[in-house]
Amino acid sequence: MDVAIYGAQAIAFSTYKAIKEIYKEYNVCCFIVTSIDNNPTELDGIPVYSLSELIRMKFNKNNMKVVIATPESVISEIKDNLEQKGFTNIESIDSEKFAYLQEQYYKKTAFCDVLSSYPYGETKAELEIYMTKFWKDKELISKMLLPQYFVSVQAGAANTDVRVCDILDNEGDNISARNGDYSELTVLYWAWKHMMRGEKYYGLAHYRRYLMLDEKDLYRLENNDIDVVLPYPMIYESDIQVHHKRYLSEEEWMALLQALEELYPNYAEAYKDILKKPYFYNYNIILAKKNVMDDYCNWLFSILFRVEKIVNSNGNRKPNRYIGYIGENLTTLYFIYNQKRLKIAHTGCKFLK
Template identity: 30%
Template sequence: MEIKIVVATHKQAAMPKDDMYLPLQVGAAGSPGLGIQRDDVGENISKKHDMFAELTGMYWAWKNVNADYIGLVHYRRYFRGRGVEGFKEIANMDDVQGLLHVAPVILPRKRNYYVETVYSQFAHAHDVMNLDVAGCVVKEKYPEYYSAFENLKNRRSTHICNMCIMRKDYFYEYCSWLFDILLEVGLRLPDNQEPRCLGYIGERLLDVWLETRQVKYVEKSVVCYGVENTVCKGIKMLKRKVFGRK
């Protein structure tokens, strides 16, 4: 079982010393090298990093990585496990293989929005018009997925961070679907968008794909390095709900 998990980073950061992990400089186009694999070689969308964020790394993996299982994590967010050299809490090969024997897809545990829906949370945090444009694209290109998209208005939990490990066929299928939608959305959005606007949409589309395809998955907790805690995030979410989008 060959597993490759891309670790997306845009700056110098400590990386796990394990062959399963592939450090990748995302948004590398026009930037100095970090001494690791860049996402501006081979078929890529590196120049679109401002809008896609870590998803330029997922695109690069889709087009340039060949392994039985392919995944994406962040330089500061990993699936939790028994540890590798330099990182005592992140998943190692045995951890990942064990989970993949249970299901062909590994995802982070869902984030729960107890006081609002996935759709209304997006509206409070971002420009909801962008998500509505994505809905229009889904309805036009993949109408069989549209009812699951509409369910975002009722869901109170979702998988976030664009993190996953998937069997190759699922990874390729998901990426083909996701980027066909997001690249079209990017063409329809007005200029002067907030940074990583398409990355935020991508987070909400994962469950749309999962629900429609009925893909079996297993969830794993995430260990974070240097990321604000969930209490702070919860307070910010409540402020946005009460006072409106920042």
């Protein structure tokens, strides 16, 4: 069956790679986008068409399945538009389906370990995951009863009198006022400095996205001596440099490379090869043992503070979340660099609408 994937960014390309690996009976014939602007013209040699262009080409809609692989916030609108245009065979890839595709893909390709593949034992791990909330966050349509190990923390509390959480990121040693650049990382910094005291697994989540962990997974962590749990890496075409070119200016990117060279030259050298790979850890989401989280945060924030000093030496620069995007790049670098030293497991990332 011919399949067209709606989308042309990381979710769409990761979906394509999984379909190609798992469902040999499917032939992905093209990618569809609403507008070709800011999108590639082809992915892995397969053309990317705007929807209007595809319709003009008179594809047989009855013989084509359209798989929507975009952020969930726009899936409903895309599906309605496709139905209005006469498409009937449509499948939407929500976060649950996407996680399944990623799980099956990585089980087959073995690039990274899948958490659900580990046996579970008798010891249940203790978790504490800090869920960032911001006073301008949109209200969620989907309501979820979250486990008690989630701790809500208001991000950027120093910049507003509005309160959405009992726990704030502007108490004690903090970088709350710099939330406009650091995004959810102001909560990670605050939690690292004030909350990570016991021998638990500590983590970071976002009010609308978090790691998918079921009850059995909690019995897998300690029993298999897992150091870190990360979301499945996204797959980029042709390598992960696509990410920084989309989200960072040249000045911001060069500041990161300079900071790495100054502070951690071994990482700077390794990054040259890692950048040529297609795997990238999005979202600044993590769960790790205390000692691992401590080492990671110490490494991460030393680099971010140096980048900030290079880019914004006079403190007058308009915030644009660039540090948050750099954080994703550094998460990718740190854990791929240390993948032989650390036992890293992966799971899906749940998105709430």
